[in-house]
Amino acid sequence: MTADPPHHRIDPPEWLSRGAPAGVLAALPGARVVGGAVRDLLAGREVHDVDVAVALPPEEASRLLRDAGIKVFETGLAHGTVTAVLEHQPVEVTSLRRDVLTDGRHAQVAWSTDWREDAARRDFTINAMSMDAAGRLWDYFGGREDLAAGRVRFVGDPATRMAEDYLRLLRFFRFQARYGRGAPDAAALAAIHEAVPGLARLSAERVWMELKRLLEAPDPSGALALMREAGVLRAILPEVGEAGPLCRLLAAGAPADPLLRLAALLAPGSGAEGLARRLRFSTAEAERLRRLLDPALRPGPELDGPALRRWLAEVPAGLPADLAWLAEALDGTERAGLRARIAATPRPVFPLQGRDALAAGIPAGPGVGQALARVRRWWLDGGCDADADACRAVLRRH
Secondary structure (H helix, E strand, O other): OOOOOOOEEOOOOHHHOOHHHHHHHHHOOOOEEEOHHHHHHHOOOOOOOOEEEEOOOHHHHHHHHHHOOOEEEEEEHHHOEEEEEEOOEEEEEEEOEEEEEEOEOOEEEEEOOOHHHHHHOOOEHHHOOEEOOOOEEEOOOOHHHHHHHOOOOEOOOHHHHHHHEOHHHHHHHHHHHHHOOOOOOHHHHHHHHHHHHHHHHOOHHHHHHHHHHHHOOOOOHHHHHHHHHHOHHHHHOOOEOOOHHHHHHHHOOOOOOHHHHHHHHEOOOOOHHHHHHHOOOOHHHHHHHHHHOOHHHOOOOOOOHHHHHHHHHHOOOOOHHHHHHHHHHHHOOOOHHHHHHHHHOOOOOOOOOHHHHHHOOOOOOHHHHHHHHHHHHHHHHOOOOOOHHHHHHHHHHO
16 A cells, blocks of 8 residues: 555535534545545635545445445445435445456456555546545646646646546546646647547447536536537537527627537538437437427527517426526527516517316317317417417417
8 A cells, every 4th residue: 555645634614524524534434535526626616525435444434434324325335435425415425446357348347555656546636636535636647737837737647547447538527628728738738639438438428418417517618629629529419500509609798508519510401310419318308409499499689578478388497597598699699688578578488278178168189189279379479478268269269
């Protein structure tokens, strides 16, 4: 075991003194917080998930946790990971590992007691730091300095790291978007260019997961530009178009919504169905992207009054503002006024249902839907102003 002294000491955060993280660290001798929690603590960002590592086999770690009254779920035992739950808060606990065999995506591992060896198998220096409950920070590869400099750098040789797991190629750009500043690491970009064919070994679900996380970054445009230059973006998203629409969307201050940003990133005329099928979108994601890309739903900048109410009634709830953002990004015509009108206009809802048609004497069957459709068209033509009584009167005349 390598006995490296801590490189730094920092004030331990409040969340280390209470709740699940404190309980887990107290139950496991020598355990440390690892990865993203340490990185975001040092970056001054909110910490969402706390992961812990321990120099014990997973079975021994599980026993100690249970002895301390902590619930344990064996969520990834083959990879040395269990989930400890205390006060309804989950903490992933992973045994120190070393890779025995890698295939470009998965690894066979063996347990280790060497913290440096475990840190050496992580992707980036900013993710390879660890910290104990007293605030002692272990930083074997200069992660703290890289974080301060806005430098995303692989641990060790970039080509080797990616050959172990090609998902790291995409993760580089995600972390570049969130933590990178200035010129990107030249060695990483050179290795990425050579590693692009390895992306074909990744599952569609993992590709979409990484792309979605990248698109959720406050400003992903720089990282996406690097992906274009390296040939990565077209390899995973052959439907990609020009950068202009996404840049306009970001400049206008649109929400950091990955599907909205994806719609702006695609070339004109791109269909949602093939892309959604290839990247294994959920049904809801596929349907939302289809509607975002539908030119018939896209509003003009002057939409107002009865025409605006008709449009709001026809467009599914939750989409009008996004369609206005996207229309502005695609044609470059400012739509702040339209977005304000959308926000100030309640979405009209057709006031009749099937029971109204039955009460009007229309026999059950297809005629009910047909009658309601005729009245709804009349309601739409009138600017969606007619109330239920007026609509029922028209229904009776039909």
